Amino acid sequence: MTRPGPVRTCVLSAAALFGLLTLSMPPALAQQVIPTGSEIAFTSRQMGVPVDGQFRRWSALVQFDLKKPEVGKVAFTIDMGSATLGAADTDAEVAKSDWFNTSKFPQAQFQSSAIKATGKGRYEVSGALTIKGATQPVMVPVTLSQTGSGTGLRTTAAGTFTIKRLAFKIGEGPWGDTSMVADEVQVKFNIQLSGLAPL
Numbered sequence: 001m002t003r004p005g006p007v008r009t010c011v012l013s014a015a016a017l018f019g020l021l022t023l024s025m026p027p028a029l030a031q032q033v034i035p036t037g038s039e040i041a042f043t044s045r046q047m048g049v050p051v052d053g054q055f056r057r058w059s060a061l062v063q064f065d066l067k068k069p070e071v072g073k074v075a076f077t078i079d080m081g082s083a084t085l086g087a088a089d090t091d092a093e094v095a096k097s098d099w100f101n102t103s104k105f106p107q108a109q110f111q112s113s114a115i116k117a118t119g120k121g122r123y124e125v126s127g128a129l130t131i132k133g134a135t136q137p138v139m140v141p142v143t144l145s146q147t148g149s150g151t152g153l154r155t156t157a158a159g160t161f162t163i164k165r166l167a168f169k170i171g172e173g174p175w176g177d178t179s180m181v182a183d184e185v186q187v188k189f190n191i192q193l194s195g196l197a198p199l
Contacts, residue, residue, distance in 0.1 A: 031062040034154065034192035040078065041189070044165070045182040057082035062157075064115070066197050074112040074125055081106060098172045105132045121145065121199050131168040138163065146199055155196040160188045 041054040057079035064072040081102040084091050095102045112127035121144040129138045142159045164183050165171055171181055 031064060031155070031193045031195040033060045033062065034194060037156075037190070037192045039190050040076075040187070043186045043188070045184075047180060048182075051085060053083055053085040055079065055082050056084060060191060062191075062193060064196065066199065069115045069117050069123055072112070072115045074110070074115070074127070076108075076110040078108040079106065080108055080131075098175055099170055101132055108132075110138070129163065132170060134168045136163070136167050144196075144199060146196075149198075153194070153196070153198065155193040157191045157193060158189065160186060162186050 039054055040058055041052065044051050044053070055078050059077045061073075061075045064074070080100045081095060083094055083100065085094070094100055097104070108129070108131040110127055110129045112125050114126040116124045116126075118124055118141075123142045123144070125140045125142055127138060127140070128135050138161060140159055140161045142157050145156045145158070146153060147156075148154050162184050165181075165185050166176060166178075166183050170185075175181055
C-alpha cells in the first residue's frame with residue numbers, strides 16, 4: 001500500500017477545527033502531524049474478497065497530554081474525493097452519488113468527545129464520525145509507540161476500527177445488497193506525531 005502525499009486540506013475547515021481545539025487546550029500541548037509515514041486506509045469486502053483503499057488527502061489536529069488524556073482533543077478532516085482503490089475507473093465510481101457523493105459531501109470529519117486510558121500507551125478515543133451527511137458515534141482504540149529521543153522523539157498513533165457503511169448511506173441503491181459488498185468496513189490508521197512527551 002502506498003503512502004499518502006503531503007497532507008493538504010481546505011483552509012477554512014482547518015481554521016475552524018483549529019479554533020475549536022485551541023479554545024479548550026493550551027497551544028503548548030498541540031502535537032504536529034508528520035505526513036511522511038502517516039496514512040488512513042480502509043478495507044471493504046466485495047463478494048467476500050478484501051478490497052484495500054486509502055485517502056490521499058486529510059488533516060489531523062491533535063492536542064494531547066499523557067498526564068491528563070481525558071482533556072485531550074482529536075479532530076480529523078478527510079477529503080473524500082482523494083479516496084483511491086488503485087484503479088481510475090473504480091475511483092471515479094466511488095465518487096458518485098450512490099457511494100461517497102463527493103460533489104455534495106466533499107469531506108468527512110471526526111471530532112473526539114472523550115479519551116480514556118486503558119493501559120500504558122493504550123487509549124480509547126470516543127467521538128462523532130460524519131460521512132455523507134450522516135453522523136454516528138464511534139470508539140477508536142489507539143496504541144502509541146515511540147522512537148528516538150529528545151527533539152527527535154517521534155510518536156506513532158495506530159489503530160483499527162470497524163464502521164457500517166450503510167449507516168452512512170455509502171453504497172445505496174443496488175449496492176445496498178450486503179451479499180455483494182459487505183456492510184462492515186475496516187478503517188486503519190498510522191499517524192506520525194512530534195511534540196508528545198515520552199511515554
